[in-house]
Amino acid sequence: MTIQLLGQGRYALEAKTSAVPFSPPPGDQSSDGPDDAAPQRVRLSSLPLIAIVLGVLLTAGSAVAMMRAGGDVGPKAPPDKVFQAFVEDPAPPTPPTTTVPVESVPAAAPRTTPTPPPPERAKEPLVKVGEIRIPKIGLVHPIYEGVSLTVVDHGPGHWPGSAMPGQLGNTVFAGHRVTHSHPFRKFDELAPGDEVTFKTADGEFIYKVTGTEIVGARDTWIVTPTPDATMTLFACHPPGSAKQRIVIRGTYLGVSSALR
DSSP states (O other), rough: OOOEEEEEEEEEEEEEHHHHHHHOOTOOTTTOOTSOEEEEEEEHEEEEHHHHHHHHHHHHHHHHHHHTTTOSSOOOOOHHHHHHHHHHHHOOOOOOOOOOGGGGSSSOOOOOOOOOOOOTTTOOOOOOOEEEEEEGGEEEEEEOOOSSSHHHTTTTTTTTTOTTBBSSSSEEOOOOOOSOTTTTTTTGGGOOTOOEEETTTTTEEEEEEEEOOOEETTTTGOOOOOOOOOEEEEEEETTTSEEEEEEEEEEEEEOOGGGG
């Protein structure tokens, strides 16, 4: 059996009887005798055959397109649940971190405690340890080690054993208000927020005034060490009298901006 293309989308099915004789239907035999008929050519309708050919071509084309696109021919497998959860669940947020500038962290103070106050006129060497600046009252003055009058007569003195400026602990200084260079004369003008700067061999350190208080002349508890970096300045009160003490308290801010 052979399919021949006749043109214009028409096909013909040719049956040859070279091997098997063709028998006409009953009542349609000729008188010339059987088996003398020429091979018959049977034509089929072209529309069903074209539909079959197009269906085959479309099915094959769809399969090729899916394979090129990476798709699977057939039902799609369910996604991996573990992978899907990994993709859909966002990573937990990273907690913010807070970085403290190095210059704002005071150095650790040595494990010492303030010494008892010395005799007023104890003979002590005059050792300069730096400078104090209080812009609010226009003060710029050298500072020394010691709180006896022998030292304080030259300028504000650092209480031995208390923290040095810039260290953890309570840094304590004493000074005059009316005698000698009277560096603390205008102490009563200071208010919370005013700055006090100490310049030493280790750097320049800024403190902020937090308050003022009046205590008795023998209230040496004002020099008690503190866990944080703090400042205590004191002088006689009222001016010209030694009956009381005016005390300026402050907290550490950091290294002077001039050194940052």
